[in-house]
Amino acid sequence: MRLISIDDYADRLRATDSNFDRDLARQELSLKVGLAxxxxxEEMGLSRVKFAKRVGHPVKTIAKIESGFEPVxxxxxxxxxxxxxxxVDFKFV
Known part of the structure; x- marks a missing residue:
């Protein structure tokens, strides 16, 4: 199998999936929020357990958010x- 660039691969997916760009944008946002x-x-020096308790959400939710695979x-x-x-500061660019 010949390797292709990520852009070529994305173009192939766009050709077969009309929702590709929308889904990609959602995933990118989830990853950015997860990293933040x-x-x-980590800046607060808290484990996931302590952070989850502080924010009042399950550890599992925090772990999923940090992975970037959980829509927030x-x-x-x-x-x-x-x-x-x-x-929280949001911008549209």
Whole structure:
């Protein structure tokens, strides 16, 4: 099997899946949020268990969010911000 570039691969998927770009954007957002949550938790020096207790959500949820595979809703983002004394900043670019 010949290796192709990621762009060529994405173009192939776009040709067969009309939702490809939408799904890709959702996944990218989940990954960015996951990285931000993990960075915050690590900056605070907390384990996932202690962080989960602080924000009032199950450890399993925090682990899924940090992996980037769990879609995050704004309520959870708000809970994390309020529990950690942080402000959430969104931008459309």
């Amino acid at each position: 949550v993990r960075s915050l938790r 809703n704004l309520r959870l983002v708000r809970d994390i911000a309020m529990a950690t004394g942080k402000i």
